[in-house]
Structure formats: structure tokens, C-alpha cells
Amino acid sequence: xxxxxxxxxxxxxxxxxxxxxxxxxxxxxxxxxxxxxxxxxxxxxxxxxxxxxxxxxxxxxxxxxxxxxxxxxxxxxxxxxxxxxxxxxxxxxxxxxxxxxxxxxxxxxxxxxxxxxxxxxxxxxxxxxxxxxxxxxxxxxxxxxxxxxxxxxxxxxxxxxxxxxxxxxxxxxxxxxxxxxxxxx
Numbered sequence: 001x002x003x004x005x006x007x008x009x010x011x012x013x014x015x016x017x018x019x020x021x022x023x024x025x026x027x028x029x030x031x032x033x034x035x036x037x038x039x040x041x042x043x044x045x046x047x048x049x050x051x052x053x054x055x056x057x058x059x060x061x062x063x064x065x066x067x068x069x070x071x072x073x074x075x076x077x078x079x080x081x082x083x084x085x086x087x088x089x090x091x092x093x094x095x096x097x098x099x100x101x102x103x104x105x106x107x108x109x110x111x112x113x114x115x116x117x118x119x120x121x122x123x124x125x126x127x128x129x130x131x132x133x134x135x136x137x138x139x140x141x142x143x144x145x146x147x148x149x150x151x152x153x154x155x156x157x158x159x160x161x162x163x164x165x166x167x168x169x170x171x172x173x174x175x176x177x178x179x180x181x182x183x184x185x
Contacts, residue, residue, distance in 0.1 A: 006175055008058075013172035015051050019044045020165030027158035035090075045086035052080025071117040074109050082106035100149045103161070107142035111135045133171045137164055 022044035026034040035041045055076035059069060085102035088094040114135035141164025148157035 009172045009175045012051065013169045015047060016165050016172065017169035019047055019051075020162050020169060022047075023162035023165060024159065027155060027162055031153075041090045042087060045083050045090055047083070048079055049083030049087055052076055052078075052083050055079060067117055071113040074113040078106035078109040097149070097152075100152070101146075104142045104145035104149060107138045107145055107164070111138035111142060114138060127175070130171055130175050134168055137167045137171060140164060141168070 022040070026040075026044075053076075055072060058072040059076055082102040082105070085094065085099045089099055114131050117131060141161055144157050144160030144164060147154060148161055151157060
């Protein structure tokens with residue numbers, strides 16, 4: 001049995017919400033307090049890695065067009081890369097600050113994939129509107145992630161990245177197969 005696409009989007013929205021809330025709590029509490037427990041240290045990076053792994057069935061099981069396949073492959077690869085990089089950073093296996101660029105890369109590539117994944121114009125349908133919201137949210141999140149890479153302790157940059165994940169989760173929670181606002185998908 002294959003779940004409807006809206007259910008899969010809601011599962012990923014819940015995962016993005018958890019990542020966003022972990023990042024927001026880390027930004028509020030600070031790294032010293034947040035990293036006192038090993039579970040919290042690895043929580044959001046591990047969840048990102050698992051999300052990247054679980055995106056691969058959407059790539060290998062053809063369910064849509066070629067643009068769907070390419071977009072899901074980009075999301076799977078970059079999410080997996082960012083999760084793995086931040087897990088290795090948390091474990092102190094990677095020490096270079098350049099590895100922190102995996103987050104802006106993942107967010108920027110995700111935004112590009114959303115823009116390429118669009119089927120119609122900005123307000124043509126509800127699905128296109130949600131894709132635009134997700135793409136622009138990821139693009140702004142990528143800018144905050146670059147700022148966080150340059151200034152790791154900046155509370156504005158850390159909060160901006162966390163809120164980008166929360167807004168992305170809200171946008172994904174709003175996807176439905178049928179909704180009366182914008183008409184049919």
C-alpha cells in the first residue's frame with residue numbers, strides 16, 4: 001500500500017518541525033547548555049540524516065515525472081550530506097569550519113529543486129503556491145545558514161535557520177490533495 005502524497009508530505013513536515021524546534025532550542029539555550037546531553041547533540045543532525053535516507057524511496061519508486069525524480073534525488077542527496085556532515089561535526093570527526101557549508105548547500109539546492117519542480121505559475125494552483133513558499137523559505141534559510149557559518153554564535157543567524165525549518169514544516173503541513181481555497185491541485 002502506497003500512502004497518498006499528502007501523508008508523506010505531512011510526515012516530512014513533522015520531521016522538519018522537529019529539526020526546527022531542536023535548532024531553535026539550541027539557539028535559545030546556547031551550545032554549551034544544549035550539548036550537555038549526547039542525545040540532544042546528535043538529535044537534529046541524526047534526524048536530517050534519517051530524512052535523507054528515507055527520501056531515496058521517492059527516487060527509486062517512479063511516481064511522477066522526471067522533474068519529480070530529479071527534485072527528490074537532489075533533496076535526498078543534500079539532506080543526507082548535511083545530516084552526515086553535522087553528525088561528524090558533533091562527533092568531532094570533522095574539524096574544518098568549511099563542513100558547516102553543507103547546511104547552506106542543502107537549503108540552496110533544496111530551493112533550486114523546488115523552483116525546478118514547479119509545474120505552473122505563482123498563483124495558478126495551490127500546489128504551485130506551496131512550492132513557491134517552500135522554495136523562497138529555503139532560499140532565505142540558506143542565506144541565514146551562510147551567515148551562521150561565517151558567525152557561528154550569532155543568535156540572529158541561528159534563529160533564522162531554525163525558523164526557516166519551522167516555516168517549511170508549516171508550508172508542508174498545508175499541502176492537501178483537495179482544498180477549497182485555490183481549487184483543484
